[in-house]
Amino acid sequence: MTDVLFPHLRSMTGQGRSEICGDEGTLVVELRSVNHRGLKLVLRTNEALNAYEGVITEALRGRIERGTVTVHATLKPPPGQDLPRVNQAAVSAYARGLSEAVEGLSIATQIDLSGLLTLPGVLSAEANEDDTDEARERRRQFIAEGVVSAVERFNRMRHHEAVAMGRVLQSELSTIQERAALIQTLAPGVIERYRARLLEKIQKMLAEHHLPVEPVEIVREVQLFADRSDISEELTRLASHLELFRSVLEGTHPADSKSDSGSEIANEAVGRKLDFIIQEMFRETNTIGSKAGNAKIAEHIVEIKCAIERMRELVQNLE
Structure with a gap:
Protein backbone atom coordinates (compact mmCIF):
# COMPACT_ATOMS: atom_id res chain seq x y z
CA MET A 1 0.00 0.00 0.00
CA THR A 2 2.85 2.38 0.75
CA ASP A 3 4.17 1.93 -2.77
CA VAL A 4 0.88 3.29 -4.12
CA LEU A 5 1.06 6.36 -1.90
CA PHE A 6 4.66 7.35 -2.59
CA PRO A 7 5.99 5.30 -5.51
CA HIS A 8 8.73 7.78 -6.37
CA LEU A 9 10.03 8.93 -2.97
CA ARG A 10 13.50 8.00 -1.77
CA SER A 11 15.53 9.12 1.18
CA MET A 12 19.06 10.36 0.49
CA THR A 13 20.40 8.22 3.33
CA GLY A 14 20.55 4.46 3.15
CA GLN A 15 22.66 1.43 2.45
CA GLY A 16 22.56 -1.68 0.30
CA ARG A 17 24.74 -4.73 -0.22
CA SER A 18 24.99 -7.51 -2.77
CA GLU A 19 27.26 -10.52 -3.17
CA ILE A 20 27.24 -12.57 -6.35
CA CYS A 21 29.39 -15.53 -7.41
CA GLY A 22 30.17 -16.74 -10.91
CA ASP A 23 32.89 -17.77 -13.29
CA GLU A 24 34.52 -14.37 -12.78
CA GLY A 25 34.80 -14.91 -9.03
CA THR A 26 33.00 -13.37 -6.05
CA LEU A 27 31.89 -9.75 -6.24
CA VAL A 28 30.80 -7.85 -3.12
CA VAL A 29 29.29 -4.35 -3.51
CA GLU A 30 28.23 -2.14 -0.58
CA LEU A 31 26.54 1.26 -0.96
CA ARG A 32 26.10 3.92 1.71
CA SER A 33 24.80 7.44 1.19
CA VAL A 34 24.30 10.74 3.01
CA ASN A 35 22.76 14.07 1.98
CA HIS A 36 24.20 16.15 -0.85
CA ARG A 37 22.74 18.79 -3.16
CA GLY A 38 23.77 16.82 -6.24
CA LEU A 39 25.18 13.37 -6.91
CA LYS A 40 28.68 12.62 -5.63
CA LEU A 41 30.11 9.13 -6.08
CA VAL A 42 33.03 7.94 -3.95
CA LEU A 43 34.47 4.66 -5.26
CA ARG A 44 36.64 2.40 -3.12
CA THR A 45 37.64 -0.73 -4.99
CA ASN A 46 40.32 -3.38 -4.76
CA GLU A 47 43.03 -3.82 -7.39
CA ALA A 48 41.01 -6.31 -9.44
CA LEU A 49 38.35 -3.62 -10.08
CA ASN A 50 40.57 -0.62 -10.75
CA ALA A 51 40.12 -0.98 -14.50
CA TYR A 52 36.33 -1.27 -14.16
CA GLU A 53 35.46 1.83 -12.14
CA GLY A 54 33.78 3.28 -15.23
CA VAL A 55 31.49 0.25 -15.38
CA ILE A 56 30.52 0.79 -11.73
CA THR A 57 29.86 4.50 -12.25
CA GLU A 58 27.76 3.87 -15.34
CA ALA A 59 25.64 1.30 -13.48
CA LEU A 60 24.99 3.80 -10.68
CA ARG A 61 24.12 6.88 -12.72
CA GLY A 62 20.46 7.04 -13.67
CA ARG A 63 19.52 4.86 -10.71
CA ILE A 64 20.56 7.41 -8.08
CA GLU A 65 19.80 11.12 -8.48
CA ARG A 66 21.19 12.88 -5.41
CA GLY A 67 23.38 12.26 -2.38
CA THR A 68 26.97 11.42 -1.54
CA VAL A 69 27.21 7.71 -2.28
CA THR A 70 30.21 5.72 -1.07
CA VAL A 71 30.76 2.48 -2.97
CA HIS A 72 32.89 -0.32 -1.53
CA ALA A 73 33.47 -3.02 -4.16
CA THR A 74 35.79 -6.03 -4.12
CA LEU A 75 36.26 -8.77 -6.69
CA LYS A 76 37.95 -12.00 -5.63
CA PRO A 77 38.89 -14.28 -8.54
CA PRO A 78 37.89 -17.95 -8.47
CA PRO A 79 40.18 -20.35 -6.54
CA GLY A 80 43.34 -21.05 -8.53
CA GLN A 81 43.08 -17.83 -10.53
CA ASP A 82 44.11 -15.57 -7.69
CA LEU A 83 47.70 -16.85 -7.62
CA PRO A 84 50.55 -14.42 -8.39
CA ARG A 85 51.81 -14.43 -11.97
CA VAL A 86 55.41 -15.50 -12.62
CA ASN A 87 57.33 -13.14 -14.86
CA GLN A 88 59.22 -15.66 -16.96
CA ALA A 89 61.38 -13.06 -18.65
CA ALA A 90 62.57 -11.82 -15.24
CA VAL A 91 63.30 -15.39 -14.10
CA SER A 92 65.35 -16.08 -17.24
CA ALA A 93 67.29 -12.88 -16.83
CA TYR A 94 68.10 -13.61 -13.19
CA ALA A 95 69.07 -17.20 -14.06
CA ARG A 96 71.45 -16.09 -16.84
CA GLY A 97 73.00 -13.50 -14.60
CA LEU A 98 73.53 -15.97 -11.76
CA SER A 99 74.95 -18.61 -14.17
CA GLU A 100 77.48 -16.14 -15.49
CA ALA A 101 78.44 -15.14 -11.97
CA VAL A 102 78.93 -18.77 -10.91
CA GLU A 103 81.07 -19.53 -13.96
CA GLY A 104 83.25 -16.50 -13.30
CA LEU A 105 83.89 -17.60 -9.71
CA SER A 106 84.53 -21.23 -10.71
CA ILE A 107 82.19 -22.39 -7.97
CA ALA A 108 80.24 -25.62 -8.40
CA THR A 109 76.68 -24.83 -7.36
CA GLN A 110 73.15 -25.01 -8.64
CA ILE A 111 70.70 -22.18 -8.97
CA ASP A 112 67.93 -22.30 -6.34
CA LEU A 113 64.66 -21.67 -8.17
CA SER A 114 62.78 -20.98 -4.94
CA GLY A 115 65.30 -18.27 -4.21
CA LEU A 116 64.69 -16.75 -7.63
CA LEU A 117 61.01 -16.32 -6.80
CA THR A 118 61.92 -13.94 -3.97
CA LEU A 119 63.80 -11.56 -6.24
CA PRO A 120 62.15 -8.25 -7.25
CA GLY A 121 59.93 -8.34 -10.31
CA VAL A 122 59.63 -12.13 -10.52
CA LEU A 123 56.15 -12.40 -9.00
CA SER A 124 53.38 -10.04 -10.08
CA ALA A 125 50.55 -9.20 -7.71
CA GLU A 126 48.09 -9.30 -10.61
CA ALA A 127 46.02 -12.45 -10.81
CA ASN A 128 46.10 -14.60 -13.90
CA GLU A 129 43.29 -13.50 -16.15
CA ASP A 130 42.16 -13.78 -19.70
CA ASP A 131 42.72 -10.42 -21.43
CA THR A 132 40.67 -11.10 -24.54
CA ASP A 133 37.87 -8.73 -25.51
CA GLU A 134 35.33 -11.46 -24.86
CA ALA A 135 36.68 -12.07 -21.35
CA ARG A 136 36.67 -8.36 -20.52
CA GLU A 137 33.08 -8.04 -21.74
CA ARG A 138 32.00 -10.97 -19.54
CA ARG A 139 33.70 -9.33 -16.60
CA ARG A 140 32.03 -5.98 -17.29
CA GLN A 141 28.60 -7.60 -17.41
CA PHE A 142 29.33 -9.51 -14.22
CA ILE A 143 30.39 -6.35 -12.38
CA ALA A 144 27.42 -4.34 -13.69
CA GLU A 145 25.05 -7.08 -12.55
CA GLY A 146 26.47 -6.97 -9.03
CA VAL A 147 26.27 -3.17 -8.84
CA VAL A 148 22.67 -3.11 -10.10
CA SER A 149 21.70 -5.74 -7.52
CA ALA A 150 23.20 -3.61 -4.74
CA VAL A 151 21.47 -0.47 -6.04
CA GLU A 152 18.09 -2.20 -6.10
CA ARG A 153 18.43 -3.18 -2.44
CA PHE A 154 19.81 0.26 -1.66
CA ASN A 155 16.81 1.97 -3.29
CA ARG A 156 14.30 -0.32 -1.55
CA MET A 157 15.69 0.72 1.83
CA ARG A 158 15.68 4.40 0.86
CA HIS A 159 12.10 4.13 -0.37
CA HIS A 160 11.01 2.51 2.89
CA GLU A 161 12.50 5.42 4.87
CA ALA A 162 10.99 7.98 2.50
CA VAL A 163 7.49 6.54 2.91
CA ALA A 164 7.67 7.23 6.65
CA MET A 165 8.81 10.79 5.94
CA GLY A 166 6.04 11.22 3.37
CA ARG A 167 3.39 10.35 5.95
CA VAL A 168 4.80 12.94 8.36
CA LEU A 169 4.82 15.54 5.59
CA GLN A 170 1.17 14.77 4.82
CA SER A 171 0.33 15.32 8.48
CA GLU A 172 2.17 18.66 8.52
CA LEU A 173 0.32 19.73 5.37
CA SER A 174 -2.99 19.05 7.09
CA THR A 175 -1.87 21.10 10.10
CA ILE A 176 -1.01 24.07 7.90
CA GLN A 177 -4.29 23.81 5.98
CA GLU A 178 -6.28 23.76 9.23
CA ARG A 179 -4.43 26.81 10.57
CA ALA A 180 -4.86 28.66 7.27
CA ALA A 181 -8.60 27.96 7.35
CA LEU A 182 -8.82 29.42 10.86
CA ILE A 183 -6.93 32.51 9.70
CA GLN A 184 -9.41 32.85 6.84
CA THR A 185 -12.31 32.98 9.33
CA LEU A 186 -10.51 35.50 11.54
CA ALA A 187 -9.52 37.91 8.77
CA PRO A 188 -12.90 39.73 8.36
CA GLY A 189 -13.09 40.35 12.12
CA VAL A 190 -9.77 42.21 12.03
CA ILE A 191 -11.23 44.94 9.85
CA GLU A 192 -14.44 45.10 11.88
CA ARG A 193 -12.53 45.47 15.15
CA TYR A 194 -10.39 48.19 13.62
CA ARG A 195 -13.52 50.08 12.52
CA ALA A 196 -15.02 49.74 16.01
CA ARG A 197 -11.84 51.00 17.69
CA LEU A 198 -11.60 53.88 15.24
CA LEU A 199 -15.18 54.95 15.91
CA GLU A 200 -14.61 54.73 19.64
CA LYS A 201 -11.57 56.99 19.43
CA ILE A 202 -13.38 59.50 17.21
CA GLN A 203 -16.40 59.65 19.48
CA LYS A 204 -14.14 60.22 22.46
CA MET A 205 -12.33 63.02 20.62
CA LEU A 206 -15.63 64.62 19.62
CA ALA A 207 -16.87 64.55 23.20
CA GLU A 208 -13.70 66.26 24.42
CA HIS A 209 -13.15 68.84 21.67
CA HIS A 210 -16.50 69.11 19.88
CA LEU A 211 -14.82 68.61 16.49
CA PRO A 212 -16.88 67.60 13.45
CA VAL A 213 -15.93 64.45 11.52
CA GLU A 214 -17.46 63.50 8.23
CA PRO A 215 -18.62 59.84 7.96
CA VAL A 216 -16.90 59.59 4.60
CA GLU A 217 -13.53 60.18 6.29
CA ILE A 218 -14.15 57.24 8.60
CA VAL A 219 -15.11 55.06 5.67
CA ARG A 220 -11.97 56.13 3.80
CA GLU A 221 -9.70 55.32 6.74
CA VAL A 222 -11.30 51.93 7.27
CA GLN A 223 -10.94 51.17 3.56
CA LEU A 224 -7.25 52.09 3.59
CA PHE A 225 -6.68 49.79 6.53
CA ALA A 226 -8.64 47.02 4.83
CA ASP A 227 -6.46 47.34 1.72
CA ARG A 228 -3.24 47.23 3.76
CA SER A 229 -4.32 44.23 5.82
CA ASP A 230 -6.02 42.23 3.06
CA ILE A 231 -4.50 38.73 3.15
CA SER A 232 -6.91 37.00 0.79
CA GLU A 233 -4.39 36.80 -2.07
CA VAL A 248 4.40 16.39 -6.03
CA LEU A 249 4.76 14.44 -2.78
CA GLU A 250 2.20 11.84 -3.81
CA GLY A 251 3.41 11.66 -7.42
CA THR A 252 0.14 12.91 -8.92
CA HIS A 253 1.56 16.12 -10.38
CA PRO A 254 1.68 15.95 -14.22
CA ALA A 255 5.40 16.78 -14.32
CA ASP A 256 6.11 13.81 -12.06
CA SER A 257 3.92 11.26 -13.80
CA LYS A 258 5.31 8.02 -15.20
CA SER A 259 7.04 7.86 -18.53
CA ASP A 260 5.52 6.10 -21.52
CA SER A 261 7.16 2.86 -20.50
CA GLY A 262 5.56 3.15 -17.08
CA SER A 263 8.78 2.02 -15.43
CA GLU A 264 10.35 5.28 -14.32
CA ILE A 265 9.27 8.60 -12.86
CA ALA A 266 9.96 11.46 -15.25
CA ASN A 267 11.40 13.72 -12.55
CA GLU A 268 13.24 11.86 -9.83
CA ALA A 269 14.67 14.88 -7.99
CA VAL A 270 11.48 15.36 -5.97
CA GLY A 271 13.28 16.66 -2.88
CA ARG A 272 14.70 19.69 -4.70
CA LYS A 273 11.27 20.64 -6.06
CA LEU A 274 9.61 20.25 -2.65
CA ASP A 275 12.30 22.40 -1.07
CA PHE A 276 11.54 25.19 -3.54
CA ILE A 277 7.80 24.98 -2.82
CA ILE A 278 8.51 25.22 0.90
CA GLN A 279 10.39 28.48 0.30
CA GLU A 280 7.32 29.90 -1.41
CA MET A 281 5.07 28.70 1.42
CA PHE A 282 7.29 30.39 3.99
CA ARG A 283 7.28 33.65 2.00
CA GLU A 284 3.48 33.79 1.87
CA THR A 285 3.22 32.93 5.57
CA ASN A 286 5.57 35.78 6.48
CA THR A 287 3.51 38.23 4.43
CA ILE A 288 0.26 37.10 6.06
CA GLY A 289 1.75 37.56 9.52
CA SER A 290 3.06 41.06 8.79
CA LYS A 291 -0.19 42.29 7.16
CA ALA A 292 -2.79 40.80 9.49
CA GLY A 293 -1.76 42.57 12.69
CA ASN A 294 -3.84 40.35 14.93
CA ALA A 295 -2.69 38.42 17.98
CA LYS A 296 -4.81 35.34 17.27
CA ILE A 297 -3.70 35.22 13.65
CA ALA A 298 -0.11 35.66 14.80
CA GLU A 299 -0.51 32.56 16.97
CA HIS A 300 -1.60 30.52 13.96
CA ILE A 301 1.26 31.96 11.90
CA VAL A 302 3.78 30.74 14.49
CA GLU A 303 2.33 27.22 14.31
CA ILE A 304 2.42 27.28 10.50
CA LYS A 305 6.06 28.38 10.51
CA CYS A 306 6.98 25.61 12.93
CA ALA A 307 5.27 23.06 10.67
CA ILE A 308 7.08 24.45 7.62
CA GLU A 309 10.45 24.19 9.36
CA ARG A 310 9.77 20.58 10.32
CA MET A 311 8.85 19.90 6.71
CA ARG A 312 12.00 21.59 5.46
CA GLU A 313 14.20 19.32 7.57
CA LEU A 314 12.49 16.23 6.14
CA VAL A 315 12.48 17.45 2.55
CA GLN A 316 16.23 18.12 2.66
CA ASN A 317 16.70 14.39 3.21
CA LEU A 318 14.63 13.40 0.16
CA GLU A 319 16.26 12.61 -3.16
Whole structure:
Protein backbone atom coordinates (compact mmCIF):
# COMPACT_ATOMS: atom_id res chain seq x y z
CA MET A 1 0.00 0.00 0.00
CA THR A 2 2.85 2.38 0.75
CA ASP A 3 4.17 1.93 -2.77
CA VAL A 4 0.88 3.29 -4.12
CA LEU A 5 1.06 6.36 -1.90
CA PHE A 6 4.66 7.35 -2.59
CA PRO A 7 5.99 5.30 -5.51
CA HIS A 8 8.73 7.78 -6.37
CA LEU A 9 10.03 8.93 -2.97
CA ARG A 10 13.50 8.00 -1.77
CA SER A 11 15.53 9.12 1.18
CA MET A 12 19.06 10.36 0.49
CA THR A 13 20.40 8.22 3.33
CA GLY A 14 20.55 4.46 3.15
CA GLN A 15 22.66 1.43 2.45
CA GLY A 16 22.56 -1.68 0.30
CA ARG A 17 24.74 -4.73 -0.22
CA SER A 18 24.99 -7.51 -2.77
CA GLU A 19 27.26 -10.52 -3.17
CA ILE A 20 27.24 -12.57 -6.35
CA CYS A 21 29.39 -15.53 -7.41
CA GLY A 22 30.17 -16.74 -10.91
CA ASP A 23 32.89 -17.77 -13.29
CA GLU A 24 34.52 -14.37 -12.78
CA GLY A 25 34.80 -14.91 -9.03
CA THR A 26 33.00 -13.37 -6.05
CA LEU A 27 31.89 -9.75 -6.24
CA VAL A 28 30.80 -7.85 -3.12
CA VAL A 29 29.29 -4.35 -3.51
CA GLU A 30 28.23 -2.14 -0.58
CA LEU A 31 26.54 1.26 -0.96
CA ARG A 32 26.10 3.92 1.71
CA SER A 33 24.80 7.44 1.19
CA VAL A 34 24.30 10.74 3.01
CA ASN A 35 22.76 14.07 1.98
CA HIS A 36 24.20 16.15 -0.85
CA ARG A 37 22.74 18.79 -3.16
CA GLY A 38 23.77 16.82 -6.24
CA LEU A 39 25.18 13.37 -6.91
CA LYS A 40 28.68 12.62 -5.63
CA LEU A 41 30.11 9.13 -6.08
CA VAL A 42 33.03 7.94 -3.95
CA LEU A 43 34.47 4.66 -5.26
CA ARG A 44 36.64 2.40 -3.12
CA THR A 45 37.64 -0.73 -4.99
CA ASN A 46 40.32 -3.38 -4.76
CA GLU A 47 43.03 -3.82 -7.39
CA ALA A 48 41.01 -6.31 -9.44
CA LEU A 49 38.35 -3.62 -10.08
CA ASN A 50 40.57 -0.62 -10.75
CA ALA A 51 40.12 -0.98 -14.50
CA TYR A 52 36.33 -1.27 -14.16
CA GLU A 53 35.46 1.83 -12.14
CA GLY A 54 33.78 3.28 -15.23
CA VAL A 55 31.49 0.25 -15.38
CA ILE A 56 30.52 0.79 -11.73
CA THR A 57 29.86 4.50 -12.25
CA GLU A 58 27.76 3.87 -15.34
CA ALA A 59 25.64 1.30 -13.48
CA LEU A 60 24.99 3.80 -10.68
CA ARG A 61 24.12 6.88 -12.72
CA GLY A 62 20.46 7.04 -13.67
CA ARG A 63 19.52 4.86 -10.71
CA ILE A 64 20.56 7.41 -8.08
CA GLU A 65 19.80 11.12 -8.48
CA ARG A 66 21.19 12.88 -5.41
CA GLY A 67 23.38 12.26 -2.38
CA THR A 68 26.97 11.42 -1.54
CA VAL A 69 27.21 7.71 -2.28
CA THR A 70 30.21 5.72 -1.07
CA VAL A 71 30.76 2.48 -2.97
CA HIS A 72 32.89 -0.32 -1.53
CA ALA A 73 33.47 -3.02 -4.16
CA THR A 74 35.79 -6.03 -4.12
CA LEU A 75 36.26 -8.77 -6.69
CA LYS A 76 37.95 -12.00 -5.63
CA PRO A 77 38.89 -14.28 -8.54
CA PRO A 78 37.89 -17.95 -8.47
CA PRO A 79 40.18 -20.35 -6.54
CA GLY A 80 43.34 -21.05 -8.53
CA GLN A 81 43.08 -17.83 -10.53
CA ASP A 82 44.11 -15.57 -7.69
CA LEU A 83 47.70 -16.85 -7.62
CA PRO A 84 50.55 -14.42 -8.39
CA ARG A 85 51.81 -14.43 -11.97
CA VAL A 86 55.41 -15.50 -12.62
CA ASN A 87 57.33 -13.14 -14.86
CA GLN A 88 59.22 -15.66 -16.96
CA ALA A 89 61.38 -13.06 -18.65
CA ALA A 90 62.57 -11.82 -15.24
CA VAL A 91 63.30 -15.39 -14.10
CA SER A 92 65.35 -16.08 -17.24
CA ALA A 93 67.29 -12.88 -16.83
CA TYR A 94 68.10 -13.61 -13.19
CA ALA A 95 69.07 -17.20 -14.06
CA ARG A 96 71.45 -16.09 -16.84
CA GLY A 97 73.00 -13.50 -14.60
CA LEU A 98 73.53 -15.97 -11.76
CA SER A 99 74.95 -18.61 -14.17
CA GLU A 100 77.48 -16.14 -15.49
CA ALA A 101 78.44 -15.14 -11.97
CA VAL A 102 78.93 -18.77 -10.91
CA GLU A 103 81.07 -19.53 -13.96
CA GLY A 104 83.25 -16.50 -13.30
CA LEU A 105 83.89 -17.60 -9.71
CA SER A 106 84.53 -21.23 -10.71
CA ILE A 107 82.19 -22.39 -7.97
CA ALA A 108 80.24 -25.62 -8.40
CA THR A 109 76.68 -24.83 -7.36
CA GLN A 110 73.15 -25.01 -8.64
CA ILE A 111 70.70 -22.18 -8.97
CA ASP A 112 67.93 -22.30 -6.34
CA LEU A 113 64.66 -21.67 -8.17
CA SER A 114 62.78 -20.98 -4.94
CA GLY A 115 65.30 -18.27 -4.21
CA LEU A 116 64.69 -16.75 -7.63
CA LEU A 117 61.01 -16.32 -6.80
CA THR A 118 61.92 -13.94 -3.97
CA LEU A 119 63.80 -11.56 -6.24
CA PRO A 120 62.15 -8.25 -7.25
CA GLY A 121 59.93 -8.34 -10.31
CA VAL A 122 59.63 -12.13 -10.52
CA LEU A 123 56.15 -12.40 -9.00
CA SER A 124 53.38 -10.04 -10.08
CA ALA A 125 50.55 -9.20 -7.71
CA GLU A 126 48.09 -9.30 -10.61
CA ALA A 127 46.02 -12.45 -10.81
CA ASN A 128 46.10 -14.60 -13.90
CA GLU A 129 43.29 -13.50 -16.15
CA ASP A 130 42.16 -13.78 -19.70
CA ASP A 131 42.72 -10.42 -21.43
CA THR A 132 40.67 -11.10 -24.54
CA ASP A 133 37.87 -8.73 -25.51
CA GLU A 134 35.33 -11.46 -24.86
CA ALA A 135 36.68 -12.07 -21.35
CA ARG A 136 36.67 -8.36 -20.52
CA GLU A 137 33.08 -8.04 -21.74
CA ARG A 138 32.00 -10.97 -19.54
CA ARG A 139 33.70 -9.33 -16.60
CA ARG A 140 32.03 -5.98 -17.29
CA GLN A 141 28.60 -7.60 -17.41
CA PHE A 142 29.33 -9.51 -14.22
CA ILE A 143 30.39 -6.35 -12.38
CA ALA A 144 27.42 -4.34 -13.69
CA GLU A 145 25.05 -7.08 -12.55
CA GLY A 146 26.47 -6.97 -9.03
CA VAL A 147 26.27 -3.17 -8.84
CA VAL A 148 22.67 -3.11 -10.10
CA SER A 149 21.70 -5.74 -7.52
CA ALA A 150 23.20 -3.61 -4.74
CA VAL A 151 21.47 -0.47 -6.04
CA GLU A 152 18.09 -2.20 -6.10
CA ARG A 153 18.43 -3.18 -2.44
CA PHE A 154 19.81 0.26 -1.66
CA ASN A 155 16.81 1.97 -3.29
CA ARG A 156 14.30 -0.32 -1.55
CA MET A 157 15.69 0.72 1.83
CA ARG A 158 15.68 4.40 0.86
CA HIS A 159 12.10 4.13 -0.37
CA HIS A 160 11.01 2.51 2.89
CA GLU A 161 12.50 5.42 4.87
CA ALA A 162 10.99 7.98 2.50
CA VAL A 163 7.49 6.54 2.91
CA ALA A 164 7.67 7.23 6.65
CA MET A 165 8.81 10.79 5.94
CA GLY A 166 6.04 11.22 3.37
CA ARG A 167 3.39 10.35 5.95
CA VAL A 168 4.80 12.94 8.36
CA LEU A 169 4.82 15.54 5.59
CA GLN A 170 1.17 14.77 4.82
CA SER A 171 0.33 15.32 8.48
CA GLU A 172 2.17 18.66 8.52
CA LEU A 173 0.32 19.73 5.37
CA SER A 174 -2.99 19.05 7.09
CA THR A 175 -1.87 21.10 10.10
CA ILE A 176 -1.01 24.07 7.90
CA GLN A 177 -4.29 23.81 5.98
CA GLU A 178 -6.28 23.76 9.23
CA ARG A 179 -4.43 26.81 10.57
CA ALA A 180 -4.86 28.66 7.27
CA ALA A 181 -8.60 27.96 7.35
CA LEU A 182 -8.82 29.42 10.86
CA ILE A 183 -6.93 32.51 9.70
CA GLN A 184 -9.41 32.85 6.84
CA THR A 185 -12.31 32.98 9.33
CA LEU A 186 -10.51 35.50 11.54
CA ALA A 187 -9.52 37.91 8.77
CA PRO A 188 -12.90 39.73 8.36
CA GLY A 189 -13.09 40.35 12.12
CA VAL A 190 -9.77 42.21 12.03
CA ILE A 191 -11.23 44.94 9.85
CA GLU A 192 -14.44 45.10 11.88
CA ARG A 193 -12.53 45.47 15.15
CA TYR A 194 -10.39 48.19 13.62
CA ARG A 195 -13.52 50.08 12.52
CA ALA A 196 -15.02 49.74 16.01
CA ARG A 197 -11.84 51.00 17.69
CA LEU A 198 -11.60 53.88 15.24
CA LEU A 199 -15.18 54.95 15.91
CA GLU A 200 -14.61 54.73 19.64
CA LYS A 201 -11.57 56.99 19.43
CA ILE A 202 -13.38 59.50 17.21
CA GLN A 203 -16.40 59.65 19.48
CA LYS A 204 -14.14 60.22 22.46
CA MET A 205 -12.33 63.02 20.62
CA LEU A 206 -15.63 64.62 19.62
CA ALA A 207 -16.87 64.55 23.20
CA GLU A 208 -13.70 66.26 24.42
CA HIS A 209 -13.15 68.84 21.67
CA HIS A 210 -16.50 69.11 19.88
CA LEU A 211 -14.82 68.61 16.49
CA PRO A 212 -16.88 67.60 13.45
CA VAL A 213 -15.93 64.45 11.52
CA GLU A 214 -17.46 63.50 8.23
CA PRO A 215 -18.62 59.84 7.96
CA VAL A 216 -16.90 59.59 4.60
CA GLU A 217 -13.53 60.18 6.29
CA ILE A 218 -14.15 57.24 8.60
CA VAL A 219 -15.11 55.06 5.67
CA ARG A 220 -11.97 56.13 3.80
CA GLU A 221 -9.70 55.32 6.74
CA VAL A 222 -11.30 51.93 7.27
CA GLN A 223 -10.94 51.17 3.56
CA LEU A 224 -7.25 52.09 3.59
CA PHE A 225 -6.68 49.79 6.53
CA ALA A 226 -8.64 47.02 4.83
CA ASP A 227 -6.46 47.34 1.72
CA ARG A 228 -3.24 47.23 3.76
CA SER A 229 -4.32 44.23 5.82
CA ASP A 230 -6.02 42.23 3.06
CA ILE A 231 -4.50 38.73 3.15
CA SER A 232 -6.91 37.00 0.79
CA GLU A 233 -4.39 36.80 -2.07
CA GLU A 234 -1.68 35.44 0.20
CA LEU A 235 -4.03 32.81 1.60
CA THR A 236 -5.02 31.80 -1.92
CA ARG A 237 -1.39 31.46 -2.99
CA LEU A 238 -0.55 29.52 0.18
CA ALA A 239 -3.39 27.11 -0.53
CA SER A 240 -2.09 26.70 -4.08
CA HIS A 241 1.42 25.94 -2.79
CA LEU A 242 0.03 23.38 -0.35
CA GLU A 243 -1.88 21.64 -3.12
CA LEU A 244 1.17 21.63 -5.38
CA PHE A 245 3.32 20.24 -2.57
CA ARG A 246 0.84 17.44 -1.94
CA SER A 247 0.60 16.49 -5.63
CA VAL A 248 4.40 16.39 -6.03
CA LEU A 249 4.76 14.44 -2.78
CA GLU A 250 2.20 11.84 -3.81
CA GLY A 251 3.41 11.66 -7.42
CA THR A 252 0.14 12.91 -8.92
CA HIS A 253 1.56 16.12 -10.38
CA PRO A 254 1.68 15.95 -14.22
CA ALA A 255 5.40 16.78 -14.32
CA ASP A 256 6.11 13.81 -12.06
CA SER A 257 3.92 11.26 -13.80
CA LYS A 258 5.31 8.02 -15.20
CA SER A 259 7.04 7.86 -18.53
CA ASP A 260 5.52 6.10 -21.52
CA SER A 261 7.16 2.86 -20.50
CA GLY A 262 5.56 3.15 -17.08
CA SER A 263 8.78 2.02 -15.43
CA GLU A 264 10.35 5.28 -14.32
CA ILE A 265 9.27 8.60 -12.86
CA ALA A 266 9.96 11.46 -15.25
CA ASN A 267 11.40 13.72 -12.55
CA GLU A 268 13.24 11.86 -9.83
CA ALA A 269 14.67 14.88 -7.99
CA VAL A 270 11.48 15.36 -5.97
CA GLY A 271 13.28 16.66 -2.88
CA ARG A 272 14.70 19.69 -4.70
CA LYS A 273 11.27 20.64 -6.06
CA LEU A 274 9.61 20.25 -2.65
CA ASP A 275 12.30 22.40 -1.07
CA PHE A 276 11.54 25.19 -3.54
CA ILE A 277 7.80 24.98 -2.82
CA ILE A 278 8.51 25.22 0.90
CA GLN A 279 10.39 28.48 0.30
CA GLU A 280 7.32 29.90 -1.41
CA MET A 281 5.07 28.70 1.42
CA PHE A 282 7.29 30.39 3.99
CA ARG A 283 7.28 33.65 2.00
CA GLU A 284 3.48 33.79 1.87
CA THR A 285 3.22 32.93 5.57
CA ASN A 286 5.57 35.78 6.48
CA THR A 287 3.51 38.23 4.43
CA ILE A 288 0.26 37.10 6.06
CA GLY A 289 1.75 37.56 9.52
CA SER A 290 3.06 41.06 8.79
CA LYS A 291 -0.19 42.29 7.16
CA ALA A 292 -2.79 40.80 9.49
CA GLY A 293 -1.76 42.57 12.69
CA ASN A 294 -3.84 40.35 14.93
CA ALA A 295 -2.69 38.42 17.98
CA LYS A 296 -4.81 35.34 17.27
CA ILE A 297 -3.70 35.22 13.65
CA ALA A 298 -0.11 35.66 14.80
CA GLU A 299 -0.51 32.56 16.97
CA HIS A 300 -1.60 30.52 13.96
CA ILE A 301 1.26 31.96 11.90
CA VAL A 302 3.78 30.74 14.49
CA GLU A 303 2.33 27.22 14.31
CA ILE A 304 2.42 27.28 10.50
CA LYS A 305 6.06 28.38 10.51
CA CYS A 306 6.98 25.61 12.93
CA ALA A 307 5.27 23.06 10.67
CA ILE A 308 7.08 24.45 7.62
CA GLU A 309 10.45 24.19 9.36
CA ARG A 310 9.77 20.58 10.32
CA MET A 311 8.85 19.90 6.71
CA ARG A 312 12.00 21.59 5.46
CA GLU A 313 14.20 19.32 7.57
CA LEU A 314 12.49 16.23 6.14
CA VAL A 315 12.48 17.45 2.55
CA GLN A 316 16.23 18.12 2.66
CA ASN A 317 16.70 14.39 3.21
CA LEU A 318 14.63 13.40 0.16
CA GLU A 319 16.26 12.61 -3.16
